[in-house]
Amino acid sequence: MLGVMVDVSDAETTSTANATFRELSTLQSFAKKLLESGTVKMVIGYSQGYTSDRAMPAFITDPEKASSLIFDKRCFHNLTMYLKTAEIKCAGKIAIVVKGCDAKALNVLLLENQIKRENLVILGLVCIGVGDPTLEKCRICNVNTPPIYDELFGKPVPNKEWTSATFTRVKELEGKSQKELWEFWVNEFNRCIKCYACREVCPICTCTRCITDKNQPQWVPTSPHSMGNFHWNLTRAFHLAGRCIGCDECERSCPADIPLSLVNWKLIKQVFEKYGFIAGMSPDDLPPMSTYVEGEEEEFIK
Amino acid sequence: MITINTNSLGKLLESARSAGYRFVAPVRDGTISLFRPVDRIQEIALDLITPVKSPKEYFFSDHECILSYKRSGKSLIELSEPSKEDYAPPTVIFGCRPCDAAGPGIIREVMTWDCDDKFFLDRLESTVIITIACVEADEACYCTSVDMAPDSETGSDILLTPSKDKPGVQQEYLVKAVTEKGSRFIEQTKGWSDGTVNPAPAIEGLKSSMKPTFDAERVRKWLDTSFEDKFWDTATLACISCGTCTYTCPTCHCYDIIDEGNTDGGKRLRNWDACMMELFTLHASGHNPRPTKSNRFRQRLTHKFKYYPDLFNRILCTGCGRCQRYCPTDHALKNLLEQIDKLVSTESQAAEAVDK
Amino acid sequence: MAEFKPKAIAFICNWCTYTGADLAGTSRMEYPADFRIIKVPCTGRIDAEFIIKGFEQGADGIWISGCHIGDCHYQSGNYFAQRRWSIFHDELEFLGIDTRRLKYTWISASEGRKFADEATEFVERLKELGPYEDFDQIIPKIEESGASVGGDG
Ligand code: SF4
Ligand code: SF4
Ligand code: SF4
Ligand code: SF4
Ligand code: FES
Numbered sequence: 001m002l003g004v005m006v007d008v009s010d011a012e013t014t015s016t017a018n019a020t021f022r023e024l025s026t027l028q029s030f031a032k033k034l035l036e037s038g039t040v041k042m043v044i045g046y047s048q049g050y051t052s053d054r055a056m057p058a059f060i061t062d063p064e065k066a067s068s069l070i071f072d073k074r075c076f077h078n079l080t081m082y083l084k085t086a087e088i089k090c091a092g093k094i095a096i097v098v099k100g101c102d103a104k105a106l107n108v109l110l111l112e113n114q115i116k117r118e119n120l121v122i123l124g125l126v127c128i129g130v131g132d133p134t135l136e137k138c139r140i141c142n143v144n145t146p147p148i149y150d151e152l153f154g155k156p157v158p159n160k161e162w163t164s165a166t167f168t169r170v171k172e173l174e175g176k177s178q179k180e181l182w183e184f185w186v187n188e189f190n191r192c193i194k195c196y197a198c199r200e201v202c203p204i205c206t207c208t209r210c211i212t213d214k215n216q217p218q219w220v221p222t223s224p225h226s227m228g229n230f231h232w233n234l235t236r237a238f239h240l241a242g243r244c245i246g247c248d249e250c251e252r253s254c255p256a257d258i259p260l261s262l263v264n265w266k267l268i269k270q271v272f273e274k275y276g277f278i279a280g281m282s283p284d285d286l287p288p289m290s291t292y293v294e295g296e297e298e299e300f301i302k
Numbered sequence: 303m304i305t306i307n308t309n310s311l312g313k314l315l316e317s318a319r320s321a322g323y324r325f326v327a328p329v330r331d332g333t334i335s336l337f338r339p340v341d342r343i344q345e346i347a348l349d350l351i352t353p354v355k356s357p358k359e360y361f362f363s364d365h366e367c368i369l370s371y372k373r374s375g376k377s378l379i380e381l382s383e384p385s386k387e388d389y390a391p392p393t394v395i396f397g398c399r400p401c402d403a404a405g406p407g408i409i410r411e412v413m414t415w416d417c418d419d420k421f422f423l424d425r426l427e428s429t430v431i432i433t434i435a436c437v438e439a440d441e442a443c444y445c446t447s448v449d450m451a452p453d454s455e456t457g458s459d460i461l462l463t464p465s466k467d468k469p470g471v472q473q474e475y476l477v478k479a480v481t482e483k484g485s486r487f488i489e490q491t492k493g494w495s496d497g498t499v500n501p502a503p504a505i506e507g508l509k510s511s512m513k514p515t516f517d518a519e520r521v522r523k524w525l526d527t528s529f530e531d532k533f534w535d536t537a538t539l540a541c542i543s544c545g546t547c548t549y550t551c552p553t554c555h556c557y558d559i560i561d562e563g564n565t566d567g568g569k570r571l572r573n574w575d576a577c578m579m580e581l582f583t584l585h586a587s588g589h590n591p592r593p594t595k596s597n598r599f600r601q602r603l604t605h606k607f608k609y610y611p612d613l614f615n616r617i618l619c620t621g622c623g624r625c626q627r628y629c630p631t632d633h634a635l636k637n638l639l640e641q642i643d644k645l646v647s648t649e650s651q652a653a654e655a656v657d658k
Numbered sequence: 659m660a661e662f663k664p665k666a667i668a669f670i671c672n673w674c675t676y677t678g679a680d681l682a683g684t685s686r687m688e689y690p691a692d693f694r695i696i697k698v699p700c701t702g703r704i705d706a707e708f709i710i711k712g713f714e715q716g717a718d719g720i721w722i723s724g725c726h727i728g729d730c731h732y733q734s735g736n737y738f739a740q741r742r743w744s745i746f747h748d749e750l751e752f753l754g755i756d757t758r759r760l761k762y763t764w765i766s767a768s769e770g771r772k773f774a775d776e777a778t779e780f781v782e783r784l785k786e787l788g789p790y791e792d793f794d795q796i797i798p799k800i801e802e803s804g805a806s807v808g809g810d811g
Contacts (some may be wrong), residue, residue, distance in 0.1 A: 038741045049632040053443040056632035059539040077631065085596060086541060171725025174752065182792050191334065193355075193364055195545030196579065201630055206564050211707075213581045221559055221714075223365040227794035234753060238706050243743050253630035255354055255546045257333045257763050266752045270745050289745070292737035297727050298744050301762040302776075370800050477742040564715075 018131070021071035023153035027097070027123065030151060032066035034095050038122055043158065044082055045097035048073040057082065071097070076130045078247040080105040081203040083115050092271040095121035099130070100143030100159075104245035105203040105278025107148055111283050112243075120149050124149025126156055136261070137248045162278065170297050171207050173262060191256035192229040198250035198260055199236060203241050211235060237263040242271045242287035245280040304477045304488070304495040306462070312343040318319045318394045321491050323430070327396040328353045328462060337395065348397060349469045351440055352622055356552035357395050361406045361425045364549075365573045368421065368559070372567035390424040394487075396432045401445050401622035404457040405432040405552030412555065418492040423574075430487045433458035434475070435505050437514055442623030444636050447514040453505050459484035467504040468534040475484040476503055505592050513638070516643035518617055520608060524646045525608040529600070537641060540580070540598040547625035547634050548576035548602070553618050556582070577601050602640060664718040664784035666693035669708055669779075671701050671724035673731040674766045682777075684773065689774040690781040700724065702735025706746050709760070713793045719759040719784040725766040725777075736764070758787060773800030 021027070031043045047058035047068045055074040059082075060066055080102050082088045098106065103124055107116045124146035129138035146157040173181070177199045196212075212220040212232055220235055221228035237244075237260070244264045251260040271277050275288040306314060315325050327346040332485045335353035335362065340346055347353075367384055376382045395403075413419040436443075436452035440547055445451060455461050455478075462475035477487040477495065488495075538587045548554040558575035562568055575582060578599070592598050610618035623633035670676050676697050682689060698704055701724030714719045722743065730736040743762060751757045761780050765772050 006675065015575070029695065050626065050637045051632065054632045057540045059536070081542065082539075087535070087596070095718045116678070137430040170752075177752055178751070178756055179792070180754075181752065182756075185753045186796060191331075193549045193574070195549045195576070197542070197544035197630055198548045200544040218560075219711065220560070221562060223562065223571050223798075225365055225798050227714060227798060228365075230753075230796055231714065234710060234749070235707065238746055238749060241742075241749070251628075253542075253544070253546070255550055255628050256336075261752070263749075266749055267745060270748045274744060275741075288741060289738075294723060294737075296729070296740075300744070301764055302742060372800055562798070563800070569798070569800060 001256045005009060007262075013097075021125065021154070023125075024069070024071055027071065027125070027153045028066050028069050030108070030123065030153075032063045033059065033120060035061065035066060036061040039093070040095045041092040042088075042280055043069070043095045043097070044079050044088070045069045045123070046077070046079075049074070069097070071125060072094075073130045073132055073134075074254060075252055076097075076249075077106060078102045078201075078203055078249045080109065081201055081249070083109060083120075084203065093119045093121070095123055097123045099125050099127040100141060100144055100146040101137060101245060101247045102144035102203075103148050105145060105247065105281040106150065107283045108204055108243055108245060108287075109206070111285070111287075112206070121151070122146075122149045124152045126152065126154030128157060128226070133155065135248065137168060137246055142278070143281075148283065162272060164269070167265060170262060170265050170269050176265075185233075186226060188258050189229040189233050190226055191258060192226070192233060193256060194224040194232065195255060197253040197255065200243075200292075201249045201253040202240070203249075204245065205238055211239070233258070233260070233263065237267060240264065241267045242275075242277060242289040243279055244268060247256055277296055303530055305474055306477055306494060306496050307474045307496050308348075308472045310494050310496050311346075314491070315343050315396075316488075317341070317491040317494055318396075323392045323394045323539040325396060326357065342490065346397060348434070351436070351438060351443070352402060352624065354624070354628060355550060356402050356405060356622065356624065357398055358402075358405055358409075358552050358555075360393060360395060360429065361556075362409065362424055362555060362574075363389075363421075363572075365571055366421065367569045368572050369570040369623050370568065371563070373565065386424050389421055390428045393425075393429045394432060395429060396524050397620070398433045398458070399436055400429055400433055400452065400454040400456070400461075401443075401450060401620035402552050403431045404454060404480065404620045406431075407457040408553050408616055408620070409555045411616065412644075413608075415613075430459045430483060431457060432460045432462065432484075435461060435463045435503070436468050436469075437464055437504055439508060440623065440627070442626040442636060443512070443621060444515055444623055444626075445621035446512045447516050447639070448518055448617045448619050448621040452508045452512065453503075455480045459487065461570060463503040465502060465504050465585060467501060467507050476500065488605050511528075518639075518641045520646050521639055521642050522611060524642055525604050529604075532605045533642070533645060534600045535594075537638055538596040538633075540631040541599050541629075542631055543578055543580060543595040543598060544630065544642075545574075545576035545579055546580055546628050546630065549574060550624040550628050552620055552624075553606070554602075568658055577605070599638075603635060606635070608637070661756045662788055664781060664787075664789075665716055665746075666719040666721060666780060666784055667712045667717045668693045668721040668723065669698055669704050670722070670765075671731075671736075672697050672711045674725035674729060675723040675763070675773065677767035677771040678765040681767065682774045684685055687770060687774040687778040692781045693719075693777070694758050699730050700730060701739040702730075702732065702733035704739060706742065708763050709746070709750075710764050713755075713790065714797060716794070716797065717759075718787070718790045719780060721761040721763070721776075721780055723761075723763040723765050728768055729766060734772060754792075756777065756790065756792060758783065758788070759790060 034040045043060045045058050046055045057077055057079055128143050128144045142160050142162050144159055150294040220231050246268050248261045269289055277288045303451055318325050324339050326337050327340050328350050329345050330347045335350050336355040337357040370382050372380045413422045459481045461478045465474040479488055557572050559572050563568050582591045606618040622628045626636040709720050726735050763776050
């Protein structure tokens with residue numbers, strides 16, 4: 001199912017749970033060298049999680065520990081979110097392990113001047129899917145080979161192109177009536193407990209003070225009642241219009257399992273269909289919400 | 303002692319409801335699970351280790367009105383407080399695990415400390431907690447490390463002990479009234495019991511296999527002297543500073559009070575708040591005494607394993623394992639407590655070696 | 659039953675639409691007075707928050723209007739605005755907001771007639787749609803204790 005990413009050549013020793021990335025040892029020794037030579041102060045990657053079924057982020061500073069790096073289908077975390085944290089910002093030059101989708105976030109962060117390219121060594125992995133069963137974002141991924149990297153691990157595969165037929169899950173929902181949609185979302189958002197894991201885990205939510213944490217005026221009600229939840233979820237999503245790279249980390253982190261990815265992918269789809277834009281493909285393309293084309297006119301405005 | 307088997311739980315539900323109780327139990331909703339009022343026994347998910355959300359919200363709601371105001375006339379404002387019937391209806395919480403049942407009793411210490419929190423206390427009083435002892439645990443559970451056990455009675459009014467070592471199957475439960483309130487409830491609703499034979503309880507297996515994974519007392523001693531330890535900075539790097547651990551925890555109890563409304567009327571609300579969030583300690587001046595996530599994580603862990611025990615002589619954690627289970631980065635308490643425990647034992651070994 | 663009087667909010671730009679409204683007034687054109695005008699410096703100033711907040715405050719409809727494309731006093735404010743609404747509108751629709759309750763127009767300072775006509779059209783439309791009951795359901799009521807007493811999901 002995971003194709004080239006997983007070493008299935010050695011079928012006997014490779015149960016699905018510990019199937020490994022073919023280039024893992026190359027990655028480990030590369031990371032070790034980076035640390036030994038002092039090129040970087042830290043390597044951010046994945047290691048075995050606390051419970052046997054999970055992987056977790058690893059912050060490696062000791063070259064000897066580079067061998068604890070792993071990569072397999074449990075490594076869905078988008079590690080680039082750590083680049084916005086104060087601890088990592090002052091850590092000096094670091095190396096970071098990224099899948100294609102994660103690398104998109106780096107492009108957005110570079111574009112928005114949130115990170116310094118010279119402070120980063122990007123260890124790109126060719127990935128053709130994580131999760132078991134394979135996640136939806138992986139099914140429609142257009143960056144199996146990352147769009148930005150310094151060193152690539154794995155044999156590059158040709159990237160798929162998006163068409164508007166890509167967004168099947170969003171389209172399914174679009175077919176519903178306004179009343180059905182309203183009931184569906186109010187019901188989903190009702191479960192929100194305002195833990196803000198969706199915001200904290202998002203690499204693109206970089207505001208030092210989120211609008212929901214501002215209270216003069218209090219735009220977003222902080223209470224987790226239906227209205228507050230609707231407002232929060234709409235605002236969170238809209239602030240990511242043209243910026244969200246679709247890593248679906250927000251949905252994965254949400255303890256209430258709200259289908260946040262649908263909210264985001266609707267925006268991704270609209271931005272793609274209307275402006276032909278895909279966030280994170282290059283560090284230079286201005287997102288559609290920050291630019292315009294002279295003379296363009298929207299028909300819905302009379 | 304009386305018993306009840308799985309088939310008769312419906313009768314228990316019926317008699318509780320006709321005695322005027324709201325019947326709250328663990329249910330599945332899509333991919334998540336939580337405690338919710340149920341009408342039929344079929345809705346209940348008895349095979350869960352614990353639902354994602356703890357039953358804490360039935361004592362301490364995620365948002366609740368504590369005062370409301372309304373303009374009446376030109377210069378008059380009418381104030382009103384919510385009525386006890388509204389916020390504290392008679393409730394049965396059925397199918398709690400011992401770790402969840404213990405939560406409210408532990409929070410009670412602080413809710414009666416410098417003043418009495420009437421909302422919390424009224425609800426505690428109007429609620430009967432019926433617990434089912436555990437026969438299954440996962441890698442995140444650690445009740446035995448925090449002075450609890452799969453069959454702890456702490457906090458329960460009634461404890462059911464299953465006869466088979468698999469959850470969710472046909473069971474014969476031994477019914478024990480733990481509190482006066484529990485006995486009264488059994489009196490009041492009787493008719494659901496299936497007899498008085500003593501089925502052999504099936505919890506010994508889990509009890510003996512669940513060894514403590516750290517020594518809470520040793521951790522507490524380390525905390526006494528390790529406020530500035532560099533451990534905090536490196537060990538908390540993976541934390542994303544969200545509210546998942548605090549909001550799913552049965553013992554976290556911090557809140558924020560806010561006003562929502564306009565000149566015509568509005569409410570004063572009490573909402574959950576979380577020490578893991580940056581805004582929690584931010585002063586109006588802009589200064590933040592806990593600016594980093596390592597500061598905040600240290601607060602959560604130390605509050606639970608040192609400050610609270612220092613004040614009230616109880617650990618502010620029941621070992622339910624939720625913070626470990628639902629942490630988006632697999633990083634939370636159990637993991638760190640074990641790391642600290644290991645650190646202490648290597649340090650003391652090293653010290654011993656030096657002595658020799 | 660008394661005739662339903664919709665509550666509508668109009669966020670309009672100071673330079674064109676507001677002046678257009680002024681013209682409609684000084685020319686004594688008739689248009690319904692069921693909406694409250696909130697003047698903003700430019701359509702670029704209209705945040706998505708305004709729309710959500712409007713509904714939260716009980717609006718039955720929201721009207722946004724500014725200078726025609728190419729006429730923005732600040733040159734590009736309305737260019738950014740139209741892209742923003744375009745995407746925001748789609749998202750609102752996807753989340754089940756009744757988008758018939760939203761109206762967007764470009765009205766210049768000389769289009770007093772257009773202002774009066776659009777105002778009439780909008781109020782008539784809202785009257786036909788009736789109160790925005792869907793949204794009203796999620797607005798917390800002062801009478802209700804609001805305490806979820808658990809089980810809120
Ligand atoms: S909004 Fe969600 S899917 Fe989009 S970038 Fe942020 S975490 Fe990823
Ligand atoms: S992660 Fe989920 S529950 Fe938490 S604030 Fe976001 S939407 Fe709400
Ligand atoms: S601190 Fe963690 S393990 Fe302890 S009671 Fe809270 S959520 Fe459960
Ligand atoms: S420990 Fe985990 S759940 Fe708790 S704040 Fe940190 S990341 Fe969130
Ligand atoms: S000034 Fe009218 S839209 Fe910018």
